[in-house]
Amino acid sequence: MPRVKVSVIVPVYNTGKYVDECAPSLLGQSLPPEEYEVVYVDDGSTDDTLDRLQKIADAHPNVQVHTRPNSGWPGAPRNLGMRHARGEYIQFVDHDDTLGPEALERLYEHAIRNDADVVLGKMSSTMVRPRRLFRHTIDACTIENDELMQSMSPHKMFRRAFVEEHGLRFPEGPWILEDLAFVSAAYLKAERIAVLADYPCYYWMKRDDGGNNTQHRFNPRHGFWANCRTIVGRIKDGTEASDDVDALQNRLLHRLYHVEVLSRTREPEILREDPAEQRQRFEAARELAREEFPAAVREGLPAVSRLRAELLERGDFDGAVALAERVREVKARSTVGGPRWEDGRLVADVTLELLRGDGEPLAVVERDGKRWLDPELLDGVPGTRDGWEVRDPFRLAYAELIVKDRDREDWWYPEGDLEVRLEPLGEGRARLVASGRLSLDPERLAGGRPLERGVHDVWAFVQLLGVDRMVRVTGDGAAGGPAAGPALTGGRLALPYWTGSGQLALDVDQRQRRLGPDTAAAAATNSARGERSLSLPYVAATAGAPAPVKVAVAGLSVDATLLPGSGGTAVLRLPGRLKVPTGRHPVTLPKESTPVAYAVVRDGLLLRLQGPAYQAGSGRRFLEAVADNGQVRRVRRRLGRNG
Structure with missing residues (x-):
């Protein structure tokens, strides 16, 4: 029996149709079905989610479905999924997200090739801005690469033996920041971390009903500030304290301070929330900043951020609001x-x-x-x-x-x-x-x-x-x-x-635009003459396969070709035979009346293409006129037969 390379763990709760939207991306992976499994864990859904999951499992032998009483948060379902996982690696996926078709295969190969404990796959998202962490693929690094702190969601691949060795688990119950707790612990313990940036592995998209937005973030029951304190403490326990602003501990804490603390003092939050509620957050952030974050973290901030921190520590809420209003205008x-x-x-x-x-x-x-x-x-x-x-x-x-x-x-x-x-x-x-x-x-x-x-x-x-x-x-x-x-x-x-x-x-590849209107003026200046093809000096070209393009010749739609030519320009080539009358006909692109060329045709045979500005000598024009005059050609043929 083939070993299971990857276990995909998906916590679900009242997911409804999003289960069916996510499932095809999980079940259509390029990794053979017998080499990976999908472990769904239902957190006590009250809608038809469990029925939907069971139908998926009945049709796919590599799908497991487990249930548990509602915990109200994804931590407990993820932990249960890890207990049932058999894969060499674990990949966490949320029920309303999707994977790229080759994600598991590429992530697993990258993990094995680099003997990685954790692999971060490139994320595409409408929820957060792009992260420079995914600019380049990285074979191996450690937490010393503080850019890892840009990606703190759990949507990564973890070696299962590594997770078990260090007892990594998600906090259970309503525990906001549970992702940060798990991922930061993994980063601190991992000996080798890899980043796969050359393929979009994970699609984290905003739902049309807003259901995957974090709500009630500061509900006291969820313990935001206490949880943030816990994570700061773990980072401090796992690194060495230093007064150097660029020391590892201070660089790692920078992300938490900037995102979780200073956000309470800056736009847009401090300007859009109820002032009374925001003052409470401001005071809680101030207490956390003063008690848990070393001075070197604040001293290492750039000028505007350092001023925000100063206003926070002074307890100057009005000053923070005034600065936020000014910076918002930048x-x-x-x-x-x-x-x-x-x-x-x-x-x-x-x-x-x-x-x-x-x-x-x-x-x-x-x-x-x-x-x-x-x-x-x-x-x-x-x-x-x-x-x-x-x-x-x-x-x-x-x-x-x-x-x-x-x-x-x-x-x-x-x-x-x-x-x-x-x-x-x-x-x-x-x-x-x-x-x-x-x-x-x-x-x-x-x-x-x-x-x-x-x-x-x-x-x-x-x-x-x-x-x-x-x-x-x-x-x-x-x-x-x-x-x-x-x-x-x-x-x-x-x-x-x-x-x-x-x-x-x-x-x-002309998804919305068409070759034509943008090139009309340049096309009109083309004075070249070719045989069945014509250089288009206004179209740059690199070596590669020809491209099909539609043109009209005397009102007839013709399948033409663009191909690379000499001098880095493209060449327009028409078929050798055209079902148009003998004569000189304009060649136009779709939705464009200005000719890009003229086709000289005799008895259905394309003799040559000419640029719109092509001017032959008078003798040449006479010969062309003679050659293209049907009556003269008939006289010539008759003389030839009589002779």
Whole structure:
């Protein structure tokens, strides 16, 4: 009997239709069914969930269904699932999420190849922004790689023997942050952790009924603050204390402090919640920060975040609200210079910066040999009349470009890095900007594989001075117009354009855009002449398979071909025979009236293609006229027979 490589553990409660939506992705894995199992654990559902599960189990021998009394939280069902699991590795999946078709096979192979205790698979999500942790595949690392703290959900693959050896279990009952408790403990114990970033393994999507949003997060019964204290204590117990802001313990605690504590002092939460309730959270966060987090964690924050921490520790709720109102107005701006094709890649120069609410750059001011945070940002913030020092303007500053597959919610990272620099503005003022080159290769961007057919939007994430923003990468091009000429890559057309909001996007394989309107002007200037094919100098091309394209010749729809030609341009080729009258006919693309070529046809045979601007010599025009004149040809044939 084949050994079970992976046990997929799925806690469920009153899941209803979402069980049926998730199940196909679990049961249709590329790993053979006998090599993995799906362990459903029902947490006392009161709807028809259990009946749905039983039907799935009856039809699939590798599915188990177990039940338990309702616990109100996923921890207990996951623990029960682990007790029944037989797999070498355990993969946790929530009942309303899905797996990529090859997820288990790829994760297992990556785990075995690297002898990993924990494997993090690339996540695609509408719930959280992309994490730079998944920019590159990592064969082996440890908790020293603090970027692991960006991914604290349990949707990972764990070696079962490792889990049992260290007695790793989820807290049971209503225990908010149970994911963080389990995952942080695993990170601290693991000898080898691997990251699989070149394939979307896990799809964590927002439900249409909002049912997978964490609700009642601060309900006292769930013990949010006490649980956070517990997790901080475990991290401190498992690492060495230090006053160095970059020591491991302080780097690991940074995530908890920034996400679970400072979030209570910042926008949008502090501005949208009931003030009385938010004051209670603020005071609870203050107590936790002062009692549990070393000073080095706060001192290691960038300028704006450090100011938030200062206001929190002082208990200045009104100051925190005022700062949140000012920071909420800060916007990110992108500048894109000249998108173009180079060696099969769409390249462009990109610059990112932050602007205040009045549209001016968010500045750093030099005074008395020190740097200070933009006084306009601090206007109206209590306790900052003397300014706020920026000790290190580059502290935790970074920016990156990201490409989103609009149809699949997959996020990919193009080649190249953005560099953060301080740019003088004059009069002792400077701004932080991030700049670099976008280099988008449609044939390799998706984890070394070609992008799927569809529209791919270009985004950027920027974090400067402790202010972070996701921003659309936009340019000065007309909304809806072309951003660069089309390209033939890997046998498919890639069409860069500006969306209606001005965002740079790439349509691969004509998902929404068509070759035509964007190329009309360039096509009209083509003065070349070929035989049955014609060079299109306005279409870039790299080596690869031909691409089919529809054209119209004398009103007849014709299946033509685009193929790579010499000089990095594409070539349009028409069939040798066409069912059109003898003569010179315009060749147009769908929904476009401007010809991209003219076809010279005689007796159904395509003699040659000519560019719209092609001008033959007078003698040549006469000969062509003679050659294309049916009466002259009939006279010639008659003379030939009589002779």
